[in-house]
Amino acid sequence: MKKINQLIAVFTMVLCTACSSTQSLQEYYVDSAENPNFLKVDVPSSILNLDNVDLTSSEKEAIASFEKLNILAFKKSIENAGDYEIERTKVKAILKNEDFIQLMKMNTPYGKATIKYLGDEDAIDEVIIYGDNKEKGFALIRVLGDNMNPANMMQLLEAIQKSDYKGEGFGQLEDLLKG
């Protein structure tokens, strides 16, 4: 009887790990939306309001390739410290997926950060920025697009500077970082 129990336990564990390894980042986002510990901000590209600005064709191309920004932030408090660890482990496991190509990784006194992307070097579909601070919590930022070209992105940033965009939508995130 004991052996069967053990077998079932092992089988369930294997099944669970198999299940969790297939959860994608998108699924994690959706699942976490209901979780009160998380702050979720979705910024569509339309917020950039660049219609009034004169853009070059490559800048227009850059904007067209950028779709939206997803921000998911876990604000850590004394009460949810346990949840913080659980969620952090989940995110780390998802990001370990080989499809994500790492660009950079940093570990500083202010926290850890990792930047990864999905897609090809010149045609990036998703850029993921993961930041982790033991006191404040962690944040997962996804820049979603379709075949984003990094060189065009630089031009896009320059275009944003030309426009009136003053950072609307990021206010909540700023509060999270400050608080």
Add this chain to the structure above:
Amino acid sequence: MRKLILVVAIAISPIFGFSQSIFDRFEDMDNVGTVVVNKGMIDLVSKIGSMSDDPEAEEFAEVAKGINGIKVFITEDKRIASDMTATVKKYLKSSSMEELMRVKDKDVNVKFYIKNGKDEDHVRELLMFVSGMKDIDLDVNGKKFETVLVSMTGDIDLNKIGAITNKMDLPKELKKANRD
């Protein structure tokens, strides 16, 4: 059995380019400042650099083509520093790297090690190890015990290291690494 697999895995990992798995454990340690820049990021920055008119950026783009990755580890923790020193020693023994040069400036020791590349000007791997005290603030007369480990792999042109250190904010001591 597991040990065998582990040993084989570490043994063949050099084939995949980035073989510093021995230093990877410093990446997530507390009290260790880490910056890991992978090939993708270097290519990205160099691509943007090659489009600009800045001659330094263009030079950087040229050198960056050959770099597979850069890793920087900084610690002020004495225990971790001695761990790093021991790890570097172990690594040097196991991987035919040779000492390129060493600089001693008061209490600071800087050592450069390389793994030879396709010709005299190129190396496949560059390791810079700085240990000792560092005067960080001359006003306060404070000395900080700082150990820095920098590892670069790829097809690196020793003569052009200056371009990279400037662009990527790496320790200035790296510029001294060239064969005279």
